[in-house]
Each structure stands twice: as structure tokens, then as C-alpha cells.
């Protein structure tokens with residue numbers, strides 16, 4: 211018994227999580243895996259009645275991780291050690307696969323539990339030899355680990371565990387984070403400090419944080435991580451760095467996480483000494499084949515490559531007159547013998563191309579459908595421009611029948627207030643996933659494209675551009691952790707509801723107090739729409755400041771690249787505002803299936819939230835509300851600032867109901883957010899007013915600064931750019 215106690219004590223120290231228990235202090239390090247002791251006596255006693263002892267069967271690093279987590283989690287939640295047994299007794303929590311536990315095997319009569327697949331789990335209450343027991347099982351050790359996290363979540367969110375009958379498996383195979391981390395530890399569009407990966411001290415020093423990162427990911431089912439920036443540095447493919455990558459892979463492996471790297475297309479030249487990177491040249495093919503072999507000698511379960519090619523200055527196959535398919539296939543063939551995949555990004559556009567930027571990716575990739583190796587996935591951002599507060603779904607979803615298309619969401623809030631504004635992103639993800647593409651008629655939602663069910667894809671995937679850095683609380687804004695959590699939950703179940711995800715997260719991360727839950731839910735669920743309203747309502751997009759993308763810049767024009775200016779997108783003039791993407795304009799509507807082409811293409815039927823995305827609309831156009839467009843625009847901007855003030859008032863009501871540390875942190879950030887929202891609103895309206903020549907209705911508080919003032923705001927040294 212003594213050894214058991216000390217092993218639990220040891221694991222608590224080892225997990226590095228024992229340091230922030232006090233209820234008025236919480237630095238956010240523990241994320242949603244806080245496991246604070248359950249205060250409600252009757253709930254606690256019920257749980258203790260059901261779980262009196264534990265058996266974990268099996269031997270593997272993953273089972274060890276699962277055992278460590280459940281022992282740590284239960285003892286912390288119960289405030290007392292839960293004994294580890296060898297034989298099933300009353301109140302046993304029995305954990306293992308049918309192979310590792312003969313008792314569990316008995317329930318399946320020797321069969322594997324096929325319905326839950328390779329990564330799923332089943333949790334059920336049952337009887338064994340007259341004893342009431344609870345079983346967590348799966349076909350694989352990683353399924354067990356996921357089941358353990360789910361079980362702990364039930365306790366963390368205070369659900370009944372008396373009559374459990376749960377079966378769950380992921381809806382998507384490849385569930386990844388994309389880190390836009392550079393080797394110098396700066397993070398592109400990262401706002402939460404430096405990169406977690408301490409390249410200078412790897413592989414010798416293993417920061418304990420690597421393991422906590424893996425635990426957090428495994429707890430939401432994320433099973434892959436791309437360590438490096440899409441704007442890639444070939445150095446990471448050299449032996450010096452591969453050794454470091456291998457050390458990280460070793461930490462992540464027990465948690466079911468594979469590592470991936472970004473491949474710089476010109477690597478054969480830069481680190482290989484070749485004179486070309488032409489994908490059809492024999493020596494280039496050989497170089498990549500050898501490179502893959504070398505990588506797998508360091509990391510036997512290396513996941514594969516993520517590639518940004520011929521976009522925003524990155525090299526690619528088109529430098530040699532070759533297609534994206536030829537480029538992707540080169541890398542795909544190199545990693546195929548080792549079961550690696552290639553995620554080839556469709557975020558491809560060029561300012562030399564006169565075509566509407568929103569159309570370019572589709573034009574490039576649609577004709578290549580079916581021309582890719584079967585281990586290539588095309589990674590597509592949710593919308594056709596670039597992670598804007600609101601975009602229609604990308605028309606490539608539904609357009610590629612023979613080539614798997616995977617989702618890329620942005621978790622880091624590049625255009626949504628970075629680490630300063632409170633923005634819960636799951637409603638944005640949900641809106642996109644539930645958009646109907648009509649690819650095969652009604653009911654062809656985006657989630658059915660990416661879970662592979664619409665076209666029977668052989669590989670499926672979803673990636674989130676990470677918001678994680680070395681800030682103590684990982685994500686900068688305390689609430690931004692919810693976006694990491696939500697990405698994982700939606701990757702596991704792309705049909706999950708954003709509100710339910712938020713509720714779970716609040717319960718685990720803040721409190722099970724109903725008032726706290728209700729208040730935080732209201733704040734979180736309104737936050738994305740508020741962010742749209744005070745930045746770019748009614749389908750406006752890309753109106754941010756040059757370079758750092760934080761504040762407003764609707765006036766940005768006459769820059770070297772027109773497609774990086776705001777004027778390119780707002781097309782504001784005296785006749786109206788908005789981008790004509792109908793037949794009379796760029797005809798981007800034609801890239802959607804009917805009836806969307808007609809619906810978006812007709813000013814009368816286009817959803818008003820996307821109106822200015824698809825139409826150039828006269829200032830006095832009558833909206834459904836009866837307002838003119840100008841009045842409606844004013845209304846939306848003012849609604850946005852009102853919503854943020856409402857968020858602020860609600861948050862203030864939480865004082866004393868959650869820990870003071872995070873309460874004050876969010877409170878301070880909301881003050882900045884209110885100020886910024888007003889700046890966005892005033893700056894945009896004053897600028898558009900120079901064309902509409904109409905007054906901001908008197909009922910609204912009038913801007914207290916001039917347009918010139920806002921145009922002179924010059925934010926220096928913002929992180930992430």
C-alpha cells in the first residue's frame with residue numbers, strides 16, 4: 211500500500227499540476243484538467259460509492275499514461291486515494307482491452323468491439339460475480355486512454371455515473387493541430403508567447419510541459435501535431451533537428467499523438483545541395499525518398515508532411531511549370547511506404563492573377579480532382595479568403611469527389627482580437643460544418659464532406675491552427691483555451707453543438723455553479739457574433755489594419771499587393787459598398803452548387819449576413835428590416851459594441867463566484883475589448899461615411915474622434931506578425 215501512495219504522490223508532482231489549488235487563485239495552467247476536489251458531499255459520496263477501487267490491465271506506455279491519469283484524477287477529485295486492486299470487487303473501475311482483461315473479454319465473448327473501431331471506447335456499468343462494477347474498454351490502448359479522459363469528464367461535469375452505457379468513436383481520422391511555430395521560437399500569428407518547442411535544449415532537456423500538452427490534446431482526442439510553420443524552414447528536415455523532433459515524438463507517442471512537419475518545397479536545394487526542386491526530376495524524387503527514409507529512421511510513426519506551396523511567396527511545383535498534384539504526389543510517394551500522409555494546402559492565390567482571390571483556389575484545385583495519390587489530403591480553410599470573422603464556406607467543400615478534402619480552422623484569433631478579445635470560435639466552426647454544400651442535393655453539409663461520408667473518402671482530416679504558446683495559461687486570453695478544447699471536440703464529433711461544448715468546458719475549467727455556467731455561456735455564445743458586428747457585419751471582410759491584423763483599416767489601399775488591401779474587398783464608392791461576386795461581377799457564385807449559386811447570386815435572396823460578400827449594394831437599398839443599407843450597417847456596428855458591453859456587465863457579475871485571478875484577467879481584457887470595439891465601429895463607419903454621405907443616426911452615441919485620428923493609430927510591435 212505504501213508504494214501505491216507514493217506512486218500517486220509522485221505522479222502528482224510529475225504531472226506538475228499540484229500548484230494552483232486555491233479557489234481564489236488559478237493561473238489557468240491546468241486548462242480543463244483541473245480535477246479540483248468535489249465539494250458537494252452528496253455527489254462525492256455517490257461517486258465514491260460507485261468507484262471504490264481500480265484495476266487497470268495491460269502494459270504499454272499508453273496504458274501507463276491512462277493509469278497515471280485516472281489515479282491522479284480520481285484521487286484529486288475525491289480528495290482521497292482510490293485503492294488499486296488485483297481482483298474485481300464491489301465498486302471496481304475496471305479498465306482494459308478485451309485482450310488484457312479476461313473479465314472484460316467475457317462481455318464480448320472473445321470478439322473485439324468492432325463498432326468503436328481503433329480509437330473509440332466504451333464505458334458501461336455492469337455486474338461481475340455479483341459485484342457492481344464500471345468498465346472502461348476499447349480495442350486499443352489509445353481507445354482506453356480516451357475513455358479514461360471521458361470518464362473523468364463525467365465526474366468533472368458532475369454527471370451521474372450510476373448507469374453508464376457510452377460508446378464513442380471519432381468521426382474524423384486525422385485530428386491535428388497546426389503550429390505556425392518558427393525554429394527561432396517566434397510564432398506566426400501566435401499571441402501567447404513563444405513556441406512551446408525549445409529547440410535549443412532539445413533533445414536533452416524535456417520540458418515537463420511537453421507532456422502536459424500531450425495530455426491536454428489526448429483529453430480532447432487530438433491525435434496529430436504539425437510542429438512547424440507552414441511558411442517553412444527546410445532546416446527542420448536536417449539530422450540536427452530530426453533528433454529534436456524525435457524527442458518530442460517520444461513524449462507524445464504514449465498519448466496517441468503523431469508528429470508531422472511542414473516540408474519546404476525547395477528543401478532539396480536549400481539543404482540537399484541540388485540545383486532544382488522540380489518534382490519530375492529523378493534526383494529530386496530520389497532526394498525526397500531518401501529524406502523520408504531518414505525521417506522514419508528517427509521517428510518510426512512520423513505522420514507526414516503539411517505543405518504550403520506557391521502561395522504568399524512560398525516555393526512550389528509551379529516554379530517548374532508543374533501542377534499542385536505533381537508536387538503533392540512527389541512527397542506522397544516518398545512517405546507512402548511508411549504510411550505517411552501529405553496535407554497539401556489549398557490556400558493558394560496570387561496577386562499576379564487578375565481573378566477574384568476568392569475564386570483562385572477552386573480554379574486551381576477543382577481540375578486536379580482525382581489526380582492525387584491516395585495518401586494526399588487537400589487542406590482547405592473554412593472560407594475562400596482567409597479566416598475572416600464571417601465567410602461563406604469554401605466552395606472546394608463538395609467540389610472534390612475523388613480527392614479527400616480536409617478542414618483547416620484557425621484557432622489562433624488572428625482576425626478576431628488575437629489574445630486580447632474574448633471570442634469563442636466554436637459557433638463559427640459549427641456554422642461552417644453545418645453549411646449545406648448541395649453537392650449531392652439537400653443534406654450535403656460540410657461535415658459530411660470532411661467526415662468522408664459524402665464521397666467515401668479513404669482519408670479524413672481536420673486541422674486547427676494552434677493558439678498555444680509558452681504563456682503560463684497556454685493561450686493568452688483565459689477564455690481562448692475554449693477554442694483549443696472545441697477544436698478537439700469537433701474533430702472527434704463534427705456534429706457536436708458549440709453550446710454543449712462550451713458548457714462542458716466551463717464546468718471543467720471554471721465551475722459547476724449554475725449561475726457561473728449560465729453567465730459564461732451567454733458571454734461565450736454571443737462573442738463571435740459581436741466580433742463580426744463591430745468589425746465586418748453584413749458580409750464585409752478583410753477590413754483590418756495592414757500587417758498585424760488587429761485593429762481596423764478599411765482605408766488600406768494602394769499597396770504593392772492589391773489583394774492585401776481593404777479597398778479590394780469593400781469596393782466602397784458613392785454608389786454603394788460590397789464585392790460583386792454575381793454574374794455581373796467576378797461570378798464566384800458559380801463555384802457553388804445550385805441552389806446556392808442562385809440564392810447567393812440574387813440580392814433579394816442572399817442571406818443578409820453575407821450580402822456584401824456577394825453583392826455591391828446601393829447605400830439606400832432597402833433591407834428586410836425596412837432600414838436602408840447604411841442604417842442597417844450603423845445598426846450592426848452599434849449592436850456589436852452593445853454586445854461587448856453586455857459581455858462586460860455579465861462578466862463583472864461573476865466577481866467572487868470564480869477565482870479572482872482569472873476573473874480580474876478577463877475583466878481587464880474586456881475593458882480593452884470595449885475600447886477596441888468602439889474604435890472598430892467608429893473607424894469603419896466614419897470611413898464608409900465618406901462614400902455614403904449619410905449621417906450616423908442621432909439615436910446613437912456619435913464618434914468622439916475623427917476619421918483622421920483613427921487613420922493615424924499606429925500599433926507598433928504587436929506580436930505574431
Ligand code: BDP
Nearest residue numbers: 398399440441518557596597
Ligand atoms: C494568413 C496569415 C499568414 C499565414 C497565411 C497562411 O496572415 O501569416 O501564413 O494565412 O495560412 O492568414 O498560410
